[in-house]
Amino acid sequence: MDSDEEQEWVPLKNRPEWSDVVPVEQDDGPNPVVPIAYKEEFTETMNYFRALYRADERSPRALQLTTEAIKLNSGNYTVWHFRRLILKALSADLQNELDFTEDIARANSKNYQLWHHRRWVAEILGTNATTQELEFTKKILSHDAKHYHAWSHRQWVLQELGGWEDELDYCHELLEEDVFNNSAWNQRNFVITRSPFLGGLKAMRESEVSYTLKAIVAHPENESSWRYLRGLYKNDNQSWMKNTQISSVCLKILIAKTDCIFALSTLLDLICHGFQASQEFRDAVDALRNSDLEQAESDLAKTICSLLETVDPIRVNYWKWRKSMLCQDAN
Amino acid sequence: MELPVATVTQHDQWKVESQVFRIYDLFGNLPPNAQSVMIELQRDNHIEYLTRGLRQLPPSFCTLDASRPWLCYWILHSLALLGESVDDELEHNTIDFLSRCQDPSGGYGGGPGQLPHLATTYAAVNALITVGGDQALSSINRCELYKFLQQMKHPSGGFRMHDGGEIDVRACYTAISVASILNILDDDLVHNVGSFILSCQTYEGGISGEPGSEAHGGYTFCGVATMILINQINRLDLPRLIDWLVFRQGKEFGFQGRTNKLVDGCYSFWQGGVFPLLQRVRSIIDEQLVLPDAGGHSTTNGTHTSTTSSISEVGESFEGTSSHVDDACHSRQEVNFNDIGYNFVKRPIEMEPLFHSLALQQYILLCSQEEKGGMKDKPGLSRDFYHTCYCLSGLSVCQHMWSDEEDSPVLPRALMGSYSNLLEPIHPLFNVVLEQYHEAREFFTRD
Ligand SMILES: [Zn+2]
Numbered sequence: 001m002d003s004d005e006e007q008e009w010v011p012l013k014n015r016p017e018w019s020d021v022v023p024v025e026q027d028d029g030p031n032p033v034v035p036i037a038y039k040e041e042f043t044e045t046m047n048y049f050r051a052l053y054r055a056d057e058r059s060p061r062a063l064q065l066t067t068e069a070i071k072l073n074s075g076n077y078t079v080w081h082f083r084r085l086i087l088k089a090l091s092a093d094l095q096n097e098l099d100f101t102e103d104i105a106r107a108n109s110k111n112y113q114l115w116h117h118r119r120w121v122a123e124i125l126g127t128n129a130t131t132q133e134l135e136f137t138k139k140i141l142s143h144d145a146k147h148y149h150a151w152s153h154r155q156w157v158l159q160e161l162g163g164w165e166d167e168l169d170y171c172h173e174l175l176e177e178d179v180f181n182n183s184a185w186n187q188r189n190f191v192i193t194r195s196p197f198l199g200g201l202k203a204m205r206e207s208e209v210s211y212t213l214k215a216i217v218a219h220p221e222n223e224s225s226w227r228y229l230r231g232l233y234k235n236d237n238q239s240w241m242k243n244t245q246i247s248s249v250c251l252k253i254l255i256a257k258t259d260c261i262f263a264l265s266t267l268l269d270l271i272c273h274g275f276q277a278s279q280e281f282r283d284a285v286d287a288l289r290n291s292d293l294e295q296a297e298s299d300l301a302k303t304i305c306s307l308l309e310t311v312d313p314i315r316v317n318y319w320k321w322r323k324s325m326l327c328q329d330a331n
Numbered sequence: 332m333e334l335p336v337a338t339v340t341q342h343d344q345w346k347v348e349s350q351v352f353r354i355y356d357l358f359g360n361l362p363p364n365a366q367s368v369m370i371e372l373q374r375d376n377h378i379e380y381l382t383r384g385l386r387q388l389p390p391s392f393c394t395l396d397a398s399r400p401w402l403c404y405w406i407l408h409s410l411a412l413l414g415e416s417v418d419d420e421l422e423h424n425t426i427d428f429l430s431r432c433q434d435p436s437g438g439y440g441g442g443p444g445q446l447p448h449l450a451t452t453y454a455a456v457n458a459l460i461t462v463g464g465d466q467a468l469s470s471i472n473r474c475e476l477y478k479f480l481q482q483m484k485h486p487s488g489g490f491r492m493h494d495g496g497e498i499d500v501r502a503c504y505t506a507i508s509v510a511s512i513l514n515i516l517d518d519d520l521v522h523n524v525g526s527f528i529l530s531c532q533t534y535e536g537g538i539s540g541e542p543g544s545e546a547h548g549g550y551t552f553c554g555v556a557t558m559i560l561i562n563q564i565n566r567l568d569l570p571r572l573i574d575w576l577v578f579r580q581g582k583e584f585g586f587q588g589r590t591n592k593l594v595d596g597c598y599s600f601w602q603g604g605v606f607p608l609l610q611r612v613r614s615i616i617d618e619q620l621v622l623p624d625a626g627g628h629s630t631t632n633g634t635h636t637s638t639t640s641s642i643s644e645v646g647e648s649f650e651g652t653s654s655h656v657d658d659a660c661h662s663r664q665e666v667n668f669n670d671i672g673y674n675f676v677k678r679p680i681e682m683e684p685l686f687h688s689l690a691l692q693q694y695i696l697l698c699s700q701e702e703k704g705g706m707k708d709k710p711g712l713s714r715d716f717y718h719t720c721y722c723l724s725g726l727s728v729c730q731h732m733w734s735d736e737e738d739s740p741v742l743p744r745a746l747m748g749s750y751s752n753l754l755e756p757i758h759p760l761f762n763v764v765l766e767q768y769h770e771a772r773e774f775f776t777r778d
Contacts, residue, residue: 027443034402076397078446116497180340182590186545231534318577
């Protein structure tokens with residue numbers, strides 16, 4: 001495809017419809033730094049672009065030229081900006097823009113300009129674009145489930161145009177496929193806190209806690225689910241600390257003795273927020289200790305920190321610091 | 332028995348782990364003298380790679396044709412970190428070229444004649460400060476630049492990247508950083524920026540590009556640095572931010588950008604570079620730790636509690652009416668915004684680094700370094716100027732984390748490899764080499 005297009009390329013100076021335009025060279029100066037050895041096609045297209053941009057010519061041929069320029073460098077925000085001015089002036093059919101951006105995305109979708117343009121188009125099309133936009137992002141996410149721009153766009157669509165109805169199911173589908181997909185957990189948080197149909201975080205909390213605890217028990221090494229759980233209690237640490245389901249799951253994982261880092265750090269946080277750990281917790285933590293290596297501490301929180309220093313050595317400085325901070329806020 | 336099938340995340344992660352561990356195994360089995368060769372910073376090769384890029388780039392760089400001030404900054408800053416400056420002619424050519432990227436009505440575009448853009452403005456200003464000297468510094472039209480920044484200001488508190496462009500945390504950082512370093516930051520530019528950044532701190536603890544998006548290393552650096560520059564760092568939930576941040580360093584020793592994503596050398600700076608910022612706001616972290624429930628209800632200190640919660644509500648709804656919050660924060664203590672960056676590096680470091688600095692240096696030197704010069708994301712990928720800049724910046728941060736005062740010597744325990752690996756220290760809020768920062772500070776505070 002690409003090579004065909006290259007072969008078909010006719011220099012603009014040989015195209016009769018451009019004969020009235022005097023191309024404008026880039027003002028790079030006599031000895032530019034970071035000079036790029038542009039290919040002829042790139043130089044010529046940009047020279048004609050500069051001529052039309054300078055003349056502010058908002059015409060169909062200018063629109064066509066921006067298409068060519070964007071295909072050569074989809075990161076050129078000036079060209080995209082001018083394209084929007086032209087589209088407005090021509091009252092162009094914006095449906096074509098959706099096809100165009102999809103075309104550009106096929107070559108490289110990790111680019112701010114393309115997504116910003118898409119948002120601009122969708123904003124004008126309004127709710128007519130909802131389904132298409134959700135499908136478009138879904139398609140991108142099916143190739144790269146953590147695509148940052150695609151997720152941002154999808155969130156914007158939901159908030160501005162709607163389409164919330166199936167979003168929680170979609171998050172569930174993605175998590176079934178890959179429970180380690182943090183972007184899907186983030187989207188789940190977005191949906192339960194912002195969807196107008198679900199009643200907000202508090203209404204959703206109970207069912208979300210059991211959903212998440214199941215995921216945690218299946219994969220206690222998965223940081224995403226632990227952080228999601230904690231997020232369910234944003235600004236309500238007391239309810240978090242008092243939920244015995246959560247401390248029980250921590251205990252269960254500690255007793256199983258594998259992948260304990262997040263269970264330990266959660267228990268530490270719970271204790272810092274006032275959780276009174278029973279003897280069972282102490283026993284489970286003691287059973288994880290290598291008695292030769294670590295000094296016994298009377299204080300459970302300190303013991304957890306010391307244990308984490310050993311089992312999570314990359315964060316040894318962090319756990320030491322946490323331990324040092326325990327003395328200060330102990331009251 | 333049926334084995335559970337690995338998910339995409341697990342599969343990708345294991346693949347990278349095995350590549351990285353193979354390198355560490357190889358390193359571990361070498362005799363000490365061979366180890367010290369392997370861990371050496373390939374100074375000369377980096378310098379050659381960088382200088383060549385400044386002089387000529389191949390056609391494949393067409394895709395970066397709207398990022399040429401970035402190329403200047405990545406290359407010149409990398410060279411400055413290596414203690415290397417370019418010759419007079421290249422300096423002159425840099426100043427001349429960037430002047431052609433400067434828009435007559437303020438700000439810098441991605442190349443000559445392109446629309447001014449906040450990111451390339453940040454890159455151009457930092458590049459010129461790195462070049463240094465009156466000619467470079469006076470080439471920046473600060474009056475017009477200020478007007479450009481005002482035009483990019485959005486009622487939400489954020490900034491647009493360019494005329495009609497996107498609004499995000501990057502835009503806030505690049506605008507505030509440039510204004511601060513050029514001594515033109517004022518209340519109008521600061522207005523509501525803090526509320527915008529606050530609305531981007533996610534449930535994970537890190538900061539996202541826009542409200543609702545996923546916590547991400549690049550935006551976290553931008554958000555934290557911005558909050559410090561506008562004197563509102565206390566509004567972020569720092570214990571949660573730190574907890575998210577320390578978990579971004581993985582068993583590969585490098586940092587990942589987001590939870591359960593792959594390690595990448597450039598996050599050595601975007602994540603690692605947040606630590607020297609946090610080290611200097613220790614008292615605020617302590618304050619928040621003593622009141623662990625400040626985000627909601629309970630505990631003793633009623634004022635702190637209600638302030639924090641009302642601010643977070645305001646942050647979520649982008650109403651223009653939230654101005655009183657910013658005003659309240661400002662009136663609390665009169666502060667000249669333009670002195671914050673200057674005073675910041677003078678603050679004593681009261682805290683050990685909270686990440687594993689030697690491990691990160693090992694990842695940078697063994698996994699990100701290209702022997703023939705340049706740095707990269709991870710083993711198996713190719714070098715580029717962006718990763719060279721941010722791997723070296725991260726390396727410099729690691730080396731100077733313990734140095735209390737600007738001129739105090741770097742201790743051997745802070746350093747992976749020999750002293751020949753030592754890089755110049757940076758100003759951690761702006762990511763320009765400290766010496767050049769001071770020259771610029773002096774220049775821009777002259778009447
Ligand atoms: Zn990277």
